[in-house]
Amino acid sequence: MTGPDIDAAEIAALRRRFPESFRPAWRGRLVAGLALAGLVALAGYAMVRLDFSAARLLNGLGRLGEFSLLMLPPEAGGRGWAFLQALTETLGIAFIGTLTAALLAFPVAFLAARNVVPNPFVHFTVRRGLDVVRSIDVLIWALIWINVVGLGPFAGALAIACADFGALGKLFSEAVETVDGKPGEGVSASGGAELHRIRFGLIPAVLPVLGSQVLYFFESNTRSATIIGIVGAGGIGQYLTELIRVLELRQVAFLILMILVTVAIIDAVSGRLRRALIGGAAW
Template identity: 45%
Template sequence: MTASAPISAAEIAAAREKVPHAFRAPPAVRARRWVVRVVLAGLFVYCLVLFGFSPARIANGLARLGNVLSFMFPPHVWDSWRDFSEVLKGLGETLSMAFLGTVLGAVVAFPLSFLGARNINRLTFLRLGVRRGYDVIRAVETLILALIFIRAFGLGPLAGILAIAVSEVGTFAKLFSEAIENSSERPADGVRAAGGSRLQVIRYALLPQVNPVILSVILYNFESNVRSGTILGIVGAGGIGFLLSDRIAAYRWDEAWSIIFLIIAMVYVVDWLSGLIRQRLIGTEPRK
């Protein structure tokens, strides 16, 4: 093959004159871009001024943050089983809240997901209404749900479990229904051709396709709920977050940091076990 001859400057100038928009955006487009940039920059500066941003405030905050971080080392070591067992109990409550909330949310969301799937529910008004219900549930933050359930059921892990479960109903139902919609129709056609009923199509053609996706979503959300369960404890919904909030309020930073380290270790172990389960049941490689 022969190399193509280089394009001369005269040819480039001729092409630019012939099709100028191919080399540069029209003036109206450039003007709109500059207007958008100026508006975004102005909004950014306005927000900084509105929220009291200043270099002096940032410097003072970083200095105080350094003082707080200085209490990380050496970490606190509990010298009595009574004090350490209280921390272990909080970790166990947080883990139990995340597990029970995730399971309850998945159990309720699984049948609801079929009502939101286009290939299962052919009634458009019902399907769209169910999907908007998913959105309404997901629009309410888990922390807000925890405050509501604390008011209704009192302090303790029960409020945290219900908050996680209700929040997960909307999330799981949406993700499950999308997995059902994205399943292949060929296995379903095969079951129908063999004389299978609608329930048999779902059981033998649809569920084998979506079960790995559903399991993966449940495991991932369980990991996420272990972390969010810590936050729920801060508002009184039980778990290790309550102890963490108590230590921070009492300025016992060495104990607070030790509790944070234990939370990080618990999240790591849960993530590792979740990866092993995912590898064994789904066949994917565990995250490292």
């Protein structure tokens, strides 16, 4: 027999020996088909409820084109220095908020890690507390703190700190749980206490990962600080919402361009720093 004949004979023999393996998985296909149909039906229902209209979308695209033309060329309108100061304030909000959240989340993360605190009650309580904090969006935190401490960048920094505290606490605890336990076991075997195991066995191994996560959050919070400024929490967002309302679109374009350039620079620098922290070449 030739090669193809041998392969066909082997497949036929396998079919006789293991018939169940060659049967079509009709049940799995049915479940997948029903799930896909359910998603399509849910999407259709959502489009109806949200009054989705292709005609409105096309008309909106035309209107968007008109706005884009009105934004050219970007210009500062004699307020370039004020815009730069507002951008610096936005970066300060993002930096202080991220740093505060990281400092608060660092010790709490060890309480939420199973390999540090095996008590299930403590672990469950801390994890659920972090879930509650991070379930509230940064914009809502901004509105809360504006009513507590008043308008301005202080409220913005507090909003970012609260929103990131829950998220960083969860990520930090998961990073601690994935650390190789052998260095800590070595510290304990040499007579070290539990605090020594954490200090010399866990923290050095997890710090690069935590630093990388903090850098990423700072990059993301630069955009978040712009958004919360729209509701009065300081920064360049206050100028942005004011200029949009009065249709000073060229100045809006200038602000957007400033934000894009700043985020691009932060992204490039933080990306290199993250690579350096995890052991790669920074430059």
